[in-house]
Amino acid sequence: MSxxxxxxxxxxxxxxxxxxxxxxDFEDDDIPTSTRTQMLRFVAEADNxxxxxxxxxxxxxxxxxxxxxxxxxxxxxxxSPIFNQPASYLRARGARAELGDFVxxxxxxxxxxxxxxxxxxxMVLPAEKLVLFVLQVLNISVVLEFEFYNWxxxxxxxxxxxxxxxxxxxxxxxxxxxxxxxxxVLLAFEPAVEALQALSIQYGxxxxxxxxxxxxxxxxxxxxxxxxxxxxxxxxxxxxxxxxPREKAHRLHTRRMQRRENNVQSFEKLxxxxxxxxxxxxxxxxxxxREEIKRDVTESEVSLxxxxxxxxxxxxxLQDSLALPELPSFRSKFVSSExxxxxxxxxxxxxxxxxxxxxxxxxxxxxxxxxxxxxETRHQPVPFTWLHKLDPLEPVLAFTKPLVAEKLAAAxxxxxxxxxxxxxxxxxxxxxxxxxxxxxxxxxxPLNAYTNRLWRFAVIYAS
Amino acid sequence: xxxxxxxTRVLCRWRDGKHHPVKVIERRRLHxxxxxxxxxxxxxxxxxxxxDEWVRLEQLDLDSVExxxxxxxxxxxxxxxxxxHQKRKIDETxxxxxxxxxxxxxxxxxxxxxxxxxxxxxxxxxxxETWYFSPFPPEYNDCLNLYFCxxxxxxxxxxxxxxxxxKKCDLKHPPGDEIYRSGTLSMFEVxxxxxxxxxxxxxxxxxxxxxxxxxxxxVDLFLFYVLCECDDRGCHMVGYxxxxxxxxxxxxxxxxxxxxxxxxxxxGKFLIAFSYELSKKEGKVGTPERPLSDLGLLSYRGxxxxxxxxxxxxxxxxxxxxxxxxxxxxxxxxxxxxxQALELIQYRKGQHVICADPKVLDRHLKAAGRGGLExxxxxxxxxxxxxxx
Numbered sequence: 001m002s003x004x005x006x007x008x009x010x011x012x013x014x015x016x017x018x019x020x021x022x023x024x025d026f027e028d029d030d031i032p033t034s035t036r037t038q039m040l041r042f043v044a045e046a047d048n049x050x051x052x053x054x055x056x057x058x059x060x061x062x063x064x065x066x067x068x069x070x071x072x073x074x075x076x077x078x079x080s081p082i083f084n085q086p087a088s089y090l091r092a093r094g095a096r097a098e099l100g101d102f103v104x105x106x107x108x109x110x111x112x113x114x115x116x117x118x119x120x121x122x123m124v125l126p127a128e129k130l131v132l133f134v135l136q137v138l139n140i141s142v143v144l145e146f147e148f149y150n151w152x153x154x155x156x157x158x159x160x161x162x163x164x165x166x167x168x169x170x171x172x173x174x175x176x177x178x179x180x181x182x183x184x185v186l187l188a189f190e191p192a193v194e195a196l197q198a199l200s201i202q203y204g205x206x207x208x209x210x211x212x213x214x215x216x217x218x219x220x221x222x223x224x225x226x227x228x229x230x231x232x233x234x235x236x237x238x239x240x241x242x243x244x245p246r247e248k249a250h251r252l253h254t255r256r257m258q259r260r261e262n263n264v265q266s267f268e269k270l271x272x273x274x275x276x277x278x279x280x281x282x283x284x285x286x287x288x289x290r291e292e293i294k295r296d297v298t299e300s301e302v303s304l305x306x307x308x309x310x311x312x313x314x315x316x317x318l319q320d321s322l323a324l325p326e327l328p329s330f331r332s333k334f335v336s337s338e339x340x341x342x343x344x345x346x347x348x349x350x351x352x353x354x355x356x357x358x359x360x361x362x363x364x365x366x367x368x369x370x371x372x373x374x375x376e377t378r379h380q381p382v383p384f385t386w387l388h389k390l391d392p393l394e395p396v397l398a399f400t401k402p403l404v405a406e407k408l409a410a411a412x413x414x415x416x417x418x419x420x421x422x423x424x425x426x427x428x429x430x431x432x433x434x435x436x437x438x439x440x441x442x443x444x445x446p447l448n449a450y451t452n453r454l455w456r457f458a459v460i461y462a463s
Numbered sequence: 464x465x466x467x468x469x470x471t472r473v474l475c476r477w478r479d480g481k482h483h484p485v486k487v488i489e490r491r492r493l494h495x496x497x498x499x500x501x502x503x504x505x506x507x508x509x510x511x512x513x514x515d516e517w518v519r520l521e522q523l524d525l526d527s528v529e530x531x532x533x534x535x536x537x538x539x540x541x542x543x544x545x546x547x548h549q550k551r552k553i554d555e556t557x558x559x560x561x562x563x564x565x566x567x568x569x570x571x572x573x574x575x576x577x578x579x580x581x582x583x584x585x586x587x588x589x590x591x592e593t594w595y596f597s598p599f600p601p602e603y604n605d606c607l608n609l610y611f612c613x614x615x616x617x618x619x620x621x622x623x624x625x626x627x628x629x630k631k632c633d634l635k636h637p638p639g640d641e642i643y644r645s646g647t648l649s650m651f652e653v654x655x656x657x658x659x660x661x662x663x664x665x666x667x668x669x670x671x672x673x674x675x676x677x678x679x680x681x682v683d684l685f686l687f688y689v690l691c692e693c694d695d696r697g698c699h700m701v702g703y704x705x706x707x708x709x710x711x712x713x714x715x716x717x718x719x720x721x722x723x724x725x726x727x728x729x730x731g732k733f734l735i736a737f738s739y740e741l742s743k744k745e746g747k748v749g750t751p752e753r754p755l756s757d758l759g760l761l762s763y764r765g766x767x768x769x770x771x772x773x774x775x776x777x778x779x780x781x782x783x784x785x786x787x788x789x790x791x792x793x794x795x796x797x798x799x800x801x802x803q804a805l806e807l808i809q810y811r812k813g814q815h816v817i818c819a820d821p822k823v824l825d826r827h828l829k830a831a832g833r834g835g836l837e838x839x840x841x842x843x844x845x846x847x848x849x850x851x852x
Contacts (some may be wrong), residue, residue: 011808011815013788013795016781019819020809064758067477067592069724075588078629079613081695089844092657106628108602109620151627184734227660228601231681242598242678243663395608 080210105159105225107151115154119320157201161187162225164195178233178245182221185214205281403431403439412440466490466501467528474527475505475518482524484508488515489578495674504578510626511757512674513594515579533621580604585622585701587613589724597769598652598678616664621626635697637661637689642845643737648836649698650737651689652845655682662687665703669720675754676718684849685717687736691729701725704734706741708848713794716748719759731758732835735766740838742792745847767793767801768831775807775819805821 031103072078109113165187178246196206212282213224222229232241408414408431434440467473467487474482489504497524501685506515522538571624576596583592585608599618601607605640609618611626614634620624662682681797685705691698707714716738721731735751742749751763770791775782788795802808805827807818 011784011798011799014786015815016783016786017808017815017817018781019775019778019817021819066726067513067594069589069591072585072588072590079587079696083635083693083695083697085693085698089644090636090651091641092639092653102633103631106617106619106624109622112621112624141657154630155627157676240598240601243666243681244679245681246684342585437560 103156103159104227105155105162107155107158110216111149111154111158112387115151117209119150153199153201157196157199157206157209158213159211159225160199161192162223163229164192165217166223166225166228176230179222179230180233183223183230185217301392408439466499467503472508474524476522476524477507477514482527483510485523517582535801542662575756576674581609582607583666584609584611584618584626584669584671586611586722590725593671594723595671595674597667599667610663611668613699616668618667624843635696636691636693637687637700639687639689643838643843645839645842647693648733649691649693649843650689651698653687653689655685655687656849659683665689669703669718672720673718673725674756688734688741690734690737702730703736704738706738712752713747713749714752715739715747715792716751719751729833729835731762732766733838735762736835736838739766739770739792739799740840740843741845741847744843744845748792748794748796749786759776762832764796764801764804765831767797768805769834771798771801772824772828772831776821776824778819801806 165185168186169183174184174186176183189207189290192210193203193206201209216224231243231245232238234244234246236244431439431441467490469487469490471487473485473487475485477483485505487503488506490501491504492498493502500520502517502519504515505515506512516666545551579593579596580599581597581603582594583590585591599609603618603620606620609620610622611618612625612628612632614636615632615638617628617632618752619628636649637651637653638658641649643650650753653661653665655696659682661747662685665687666676666678666682670678684707686704686708689700689703691700702725702727704719705717707717716735719731719734719738720744721728721734738751739749751759755763770793773788774787774790784795784798787793787798791798799808802817807823807827809816809818
């Protein structure tokens, strides 16, 4: 309808829109008055007009006809005024129909007709028959007390038969959630007689009632009490069948809390879940332990290195003063109890040294306590075979592993045979790892007391 | 004479004494007649299907039987060319209020619900003609009249049976919690899971008056809000609405019905307002489930108009659609549709504005009709439904 030459932007519902109280504001713009504004003005000024869009396109309620209704004349009689509304709001009592005392079953046409016939046959006195006949002819719906009593009993008996049968089927475990095959009658005559003894029904009458009920059940192929009838299956496409249970998937969708079923499958699933959780727990515990050990190892390495550094500083001083390189100079510095050493003789021999580095297989914690070193061994350490090969006096650079000659040769790295190299103390045989991972063969070691005053020439090999 | 074929169009005398165009939907032989004596189930093409009924031959004007030639016509509104029959079908669909169903499901729906099975029901004080087919259990197929217990809604085939039932039935109100009471008006909340038979009975009953309701699935995922008028005989149902316990599309209402004897008294509007009060208490925006019937749509438009325009009249300053939605629990799309239908949203100087001229608003409010019975929120004692473990 509008003749605007541009398309308005889509409306943002979060954006605050100004409320314009008067149409006159619309006339302030440059845009020529559109048909919309004219319409608004028209609406405001018109009197009682039926051309407002909303009404014109829809019928008003008064024009939509509906089917009729009338008042029932027996209403006042049928419904007695015995209701007392309590002052507080009414609360639900819980579903009445949980197969309790209340007789949920109501006789239907078949039942009534059958009972009528049955009563007629039983009646001996023609007078009774006549009375009934007259009443039927006159179509009087007054219910004789005698009749009513009979209806009542009949209804009650049918109800109880249904309930008993249902319970029997429940115990036998054949209750189906949906209506698949015909629902069988499990309740036999004799047990029924026994169960309903309290009602003190004449044996012959009860026999008739029982066979009537059984025959009806066999015709219907399902319980006659609606409450007990299973619903149609979910995939039933007959549009005349109603109230199907929801499919599981849909239930999950629409219900926040899953209904937990109590069957073997879910038990197995839960057991599996439990197993998985236990395994996960064990795994995580092992993981934690491993990480703790790693942490301890790292810590011990760190303290090791620290001590090595300290030791190195002290070593220089002592090395200067000592002439015999073979003696482990610091033996006296260490206190180690016999029972803490579990290893080979070699290891014991070397106990003065801080050689183990980077080994994952032991836990050795060095604690520095007032100048006395105490070494604690917690686990069985792996034999430090490469320790033997080390020269005790070889200067040790922090954080490096000593090089093994055979491995170097295998890799094709051969120390230079320079004449200027003085073969001293295995320096020229084994190199060392220097800065940046380079393998360095020292001609002399500046840290070595003997070569303090000589220059060092490093031969660098790419590693 | 030859009996009429199904699908024939003819004029028929309606209850107002005048002749109206009908289409024959079904026919059946009369018990007490000759081989050619039929009665016909007809649909009044000007009206909703609820007025369909069985009629006798006398009511039909046989001179007006159509010899139809299916010629091509042009639909004036859309400019499309189609056959006369197609055009007629479309026009009738618009009359019915079925626009929101697609053609296929509409056909399917109409197929199996085309003939009413129950003609009248007795419920409490009233005997009511039914509007639509309802899928009662097959045992009830042979019955034209059903008798409902007013309180537990059990249905029976003979009046006697109902009278007997009333002597033993001690229920005097819907089997749920009373959540609202103001004067003689009470609202009960019934859980479909706890009171399954009642819920099913209510659905059977309601379907007699609702066209597009389906009873495909069971009632345990629904809550039923039953509105009652109370007196010394008990709490008598006048209407109800149902609501999903958990709705994915944020529907705050599934089906809504005021029983025919109680219509045009403001109960329907009360039910709509009540459904929004519940939404407000839940803190959620809501909307009714679609499709809405013709009467339903009218009522909702009226409600939305009244609520929104009342706010616009009093509000100072700017307002966003979202704010309106938060205040009223009405979904933004519904607000937008209402305001746009009333042409209250204009585009000026590069932005949207809401026109709230008091004269204009009053015009619309008058057209929207009176409000129904009011909901007194202080009398609502209710907590939102929680699943029990």
